[in-house]
Structure formats: C-alpha cells, structure tokens
Amino acid sequence: MPEIIKTNLTNGNGVQKQRSTSFNEEENKISYESLQETSKYLTDRVKFTPKIGIICGSGMGGYWKAGSLADALEDKIEFPYEDIPHFPRSTVEGHVGKLVFGHLSGVPIVCMQGRFHYYEGYPLWKCAMPVRVMKLIGVDYLIATNAAGGLNPTYNIGDIMLVKDHINLMGFAGNNPLQGPNDDRFGIRFPPMNQAYDRQLMKDALQVAKDMGISDIVHEGVYTCLGGPNFETVAELKMLKMLGVDAVGMSTVHEVITARHCQMTVFTFSLITNCCVTDYDTYELPNHEEVMDVGKMRQGILKDFVKTVVLNISKKYVK
C-alpha cells in the first residue's frame, strides 16, 4: 500500500491546507541503495566485471535461440529478470527477459536480452533503471540497439542506422527518466546532452562496417522515441520528417539519457525493420511480426558487427 505523505501548505492568506502526496517506491524512483542491492545480487554470482553493456532491440535478442548475438556469448551466466531484485519484467514478444553475462570475442560483457518500454506501463526511469544497475556493476560503455521504422527515404529494410543524435519528444512533453529528486551519486542535476553519442565510437563503427563490406547499408541519422504502442499516423510521420528525424522507435532515448547522466560512453544503432508509410495511398501496415523477422534475418551481420565493435572498444578504450 502506498505510504501517504502529508504536506503543509498555505493558501497565500496564511491559512493552512493539507495536501496528500502518494509515495510508493514502486511508482517513484528506486533508491541508490536498492540498486546497490540489485548490483550486489549480480556481482556475488558473477566472477568477472564487464565494462561493456549491450541492450538488444526487438528481435535482436535471439528469442528464437540459435544464431543470435546473445547466442554467441561464451561462459554464459543468465539471470531471468524475475529473479533479480527490484527488476521489472519483460512483457513484449521478441524480448526474452534475461540479463546475460558472458564473453563476446573474449571480452567480458553484460547483455540485456529484452528491454523495458514505456507502453508496457513502466515509467521512463524504470525502463532505464537497468542502465544504472550496469553502471554500479562497473560498465562504462553502453551499446544500445533497437528496431526502428525508417523515415529517411534513402533507407531500406535491413539497413543499419548509427544514431548520431536523438530528439527527445517525450521530454518535450515533460516526461524524462531523470525527473524527480536528483541523486548526485549517479550524476548532476542538469546533464548536457549535445554529445550523447560518442563521435569516436561512431567513426570506429563506420570503419568496422567498411572492413565488413557493408558500408552501403550503414547510415548515420537521428532517432526519436515515441511512447507507443501504436505505430504512427501518416501526419505524425510527415511532421517527424520535417523535424529532421531519420528513424522512429519506442525506446532507447531514456536509456541513453540515463547512461549519459552517469557518465557512460554510448554507442547506439537502429536496425531499420520497416519503411515508414508517409502517404495515404500505400496500404502496407507496419507490424511487430515484420519487425522481429527482420531482426532474425539480419542476425548474422549484426552479430559480427557488434562483436567487432565490442573488440574494438575493449582494445582501444577499456582500461
């Protein structure tokens, strides 16, 4: 049951009135101490310290098991989300719901096989809280992946868009994962966001794409997150296009903001799983099955791409 906090206010004429504020740890921020409990639960059970964390987008976390990025991990230690203290539960198809520790190309990593979305009913801070858990475990580099609709007309289904920037539309509407009291142990009250996506990691990833011979399907672009769960109307997409958005999704932005708040270095890419329909004469309907199918279709390339990016970060930057 929520604990009721009574606050004394005056009405301006010196007359006292009482306001009741509902405070419930599940609805409001989870404390630093609670997240330390979560992190301790994990570090007590894993004998290596990953410096790199990966979040798998829809269809990219290997819900079909074989051949995926998560499947490529060696010495795996898996934690179903329901076993981890204070962790939310995955409810979306294509998001397995496990935190997996292991080695990718010999590099220790932690991987979220399934993320949390606002439309599942979680507040943004809760969608992003695993990022803080990663930070407490020792992760300094976040690789966040997502499935997104391609709005840029030059993009094709199956392309990869390296995210160079985002538009935090939900933030425009006053919804932000950092809302509420700031805990300075994570980061500062007013974090800058103009260098959210690390330029050097992007350049390195472009070189990886070149070396793999896939430069023709790799772009740099601007991502936006909408609340979902419905896909967009034609008018909404036209508006987003005018704003300079290249790909549209329902995730990632709040994770990136939370990661930058606690000084993580961020690399993000979108897999373009569908082309956004921006005219009324096209009868194609975006759907989640297609989104997952494209993830599966691209699993081989994505696995090799991420493995090389991870190896590169580990060799060049991780201390």
Ligand SMILES: O=P(O)(O)O[C@H]1O[C@H](CO)[C@@H](O)[C@H]1O
């Ligand atoms: O962003 P991820 O988790 O990759 O998933 C994307 O795909 C789903 C829609 O098919 C939405 O959840 C959208 O956000």
Ligand SMILES: Nc1nc2[nH]cnc2c(=O)[nH]1
């Ligand atoms: N909002 C949104 N999210 C997506 N995820 C995958 N495709 C899409 C899309 O077209 N729109």
